[in-house]
Amino acid sequence: MDGRLDSGGGLTTISGMPALLRQDEFSGLGVAVDEREARLQLRTQIAKLETELAGLFGEAFGHTEVPHRVEALTAQPRVLDLGELEAVRDRLADRVAEARRALVERRRVEDDNRELVERMLATPADYKWVRVSREDLGLHGCGHWHSRPRLGPIGMLMGWWRVKISSGCPLAGRLAAVDR
């Protein structure tokens, strides 16, 4: 059919449509086809997406793994055609979206854990034996918050709960002493 429904429900005739579907008739329509320009645009988009992905990768490192791989389209370097460049662009865009989602999800978990630590500190008895590491909060180092009873079994019977904050990573000297 040489036409389509317009937004008002009426039929709009597009006399050139069948010809538009045949690339070799572009010149007859007076439509200039500059694939090179399109390829340059796609390469610019790929560059922008790579910037974004590199930033997300750096931001996420040490917190969570973000998908960042885009498989090679070819084993040997060559000039990609329009379709191949679109495929690279689309895959990169997917990776960026996935990476962003993974980061948002990780931040939400870290925020929840931060709130949990605040609640633990306020009411340790409500969070008996709960242990939250610095890693769970997106922090570096080996420390953790641990809700445990004061004076061991006595504190447990008496309900003397407190949050113990560990002193961090063991020193190299101490680790060496353990080995001995």
Next chain:
Amino acid sequence: MRADPASQQMGWVPAPQQGWVAPHIASEFPGLGVAWVEVDAKPGRSPEPVRRRLRDLSDRTYGSQAIRLRERPIPWAYRVFFRQIGLDPDRTRTPVEQLTLDRLHDGGFRSNGMPRDALSIAIVETGVALRAFDAEQVEGRLCIRDSAPGESLAGMPGEMEKGTLVIADDSQPLGLLFGPTAEGVAVERGSRRLAVAAVQVKGVPQIAVEEALWMAGSTLEAA
């Protein structure tokens, strides 16, 4: 090409020479270029100053830098170019990323003798992609072009796919762009004159290319 007196005064000996890029490739990749220097140098064990420099470089290269490497302008520019030519920079690593990962894996930049050490120092310091050929086997000017139908790379089985990007001289492809080097033009034990080539892509400043060539060339000459 011989260095002019001005460049000699600036310590630019040997002077970098500019290669050419096939026009239809250049129109697709503005900013793509190749430059090289030729140096009288023999492959062999690196002298102590070069190995000391590698050790110093190891001390200045950390894991955190490796993670953030892809955000730095020059390594980023190569990553982008790799994507644009269909390569996955996380599989076929850009030269600077490969060296940085090797440094983390091995615990330091290992000495691999000359000219590889000279190239490694220049690549890590500047981020620019460098490679070496036996200058006596190179005919005329270096260029970046696509392969012709039926063309093959010496020492590699089969023909190259049409349109494969290569570094070539006036007579033959010398190697895939960011890929293996053809047999016969690679630096061998008997090589006496080396051509150090830098591939420039969009986003890599000319000054960085010149610095990389100067650094590699002067390290090779001093050895």
